[in-house]
Amino acid sequence: MTAPATRAGLARPFLRLRVAGYAFFLPFFLVFLITVVAPLAYAIYLSFFQERMIGGTVFAGLGNYTRAIGDALFGAGLVRVALFLVAQVPIMLLIALLCALAIDSGRLRWPSLFRITIFMPYAVPAVVAALMWGYMYGDQFGLVGQIGDALGVTLPDLMSRSWMLGSIGNMVTWEYVGYNMIILYAALRAIPEELYEAAEMDGAGAVRIAWSIKLPALRPALLVATLFSVIGSFQLFNEPNILQKLAPSVITTSYTPNMYAYNLAFNGQQINYSAAVAVVLGLVTVVVAYVVQIITARREKTL
């Protein structure tokens, strides 16, 4: 480039950077439009129509939505995943937090061995995890039954109506506790050393350091982990869908809202209503995720 050319257009370097910025962002954005925005828009569009026996597809206004809100099967599924959420997520995150603190404490033998093995189940597909645990719970060559026989006691059937949600909770905990532990551990490693030195100079003990330095530093990471777990709970599909084959009488086609939407579309041919259910589920997820964020932010202010 020659000097006069640059001087001639003062705005040109800025323009060049803008164009380059858009050009670099464009490929991702195109894929984003195709895979997220378009299906979302299409789902919203579909949810406003109804298929009639006579007259074909007609505009239904909010008809599908009022039906979804009053739908007992959908409601029961939502309550079930909400129950799952309030029980499984705190337990899993607490275990993950304790593991991360233990590995970071410097008082544990073989910390890297524990770090990698507890994380390992994350690499196992949910389908394989569900099959494995399902077989272990099951009555054919199930481990639970074998242990009960060996001890001479009858252990509860973990795939019965009253145990199923807890059994799924155990699977999900097994799959994701290590992933959350790694996220929290990474945040712990980023705490500046000066903070520890200052605390030790002030005579703070290990528990005091954990409470006053480590936990506050973990807040952003805990928020990320909580949000992902909340979203994951509402999306619950793989594990119950696999277990359905093993316990068809317990896991119904509407066991979770996602299974309901899936079965409406593919087994019930109610595509428009399924779209409305999916949109409502998405809205509920976004609202709950937002509420979690607000609660966390408020707590931070009061502390």
Place this chain on the structure above:
Amino acid sequence: MTAIADAPATAARRGTHRSAKGKRRGKSPLLTVIMLVMFVYAVLPLFWLLANASKSGADLFSTFGLWFGGDFSLFANIGDTLSYQNGIFLRWFGNTVLYSVVGAGGAALLATIGGYALAKYDFPGRKLLFALVLGAISIPGTALAVPTYLLFSQIGIVDTPWAVLIPSLCSPFGLYLMRVYAADAVPDSILESARIDGAGEFRIFRTIALRLLAPGFVTVLLFSLVATWNNYFLPLIVLNTPDWFPLTVGLNQWNAQANSGTSGAGDATYTLILTGSLLSIVPLIIAFLVLQRFWQSGLATGSVKQ
């Protein structure tokens, strides 16, 4: 918050700090025992899988689950699994490799270029675009699956590999991670001096930025790899032909077959499912073990900074 660019330096510093502290305080046997319980919890199901994939069909039902059977049949079982139904398992394995390598590779590349653009170029609307993509993280992916199927069936790509590949190219979380990572890993001064030297923007990205972004890229690649390797819901919906199934959908088809089995044919299938499950988790576990250094430091980026 600390810059991630100097994460290795921080880790090294903290490492010496840790060992000094460890010497002073000593190891805690109680803590180690508690963590051993977690170790057993994490490993036990995998060991169960290995033990039972190594049993003959008869031993599977007659011997205790947490130890190997009378004869070690793992290799015979692997042979059976690979040859069952004209070797469909190998086909599924190949499909999974195709979907995850192309899908995850593409997703990581797009997220890297896009994240670099958001972090290093000041163009109008970039904040809005980033907020839009962030919002998409909280949309349940499965809520999009049914409309995706309907859209794809209208353009006629349902039941082809494209229907699995295209959706896995989009990783909003990867973009978020790479934007945060690029902000620290690529210093503005380097870009400025390259521009003064007359380098074009694409050349700057290709020769300078890409190298600096490599650890973040590997992290996004690995986690996209897990997401696509383990993907079940989307391929279940968009694929009908068993020849295009990935491992996850294929294994579940065998499971459905085994459980609906009216005769002893179902029982033999269990051995195939167990062996197939074992084979399907080995590659990812190896990938995570080998690439430990990358993903552990890369993950720090996304979780530490908001």
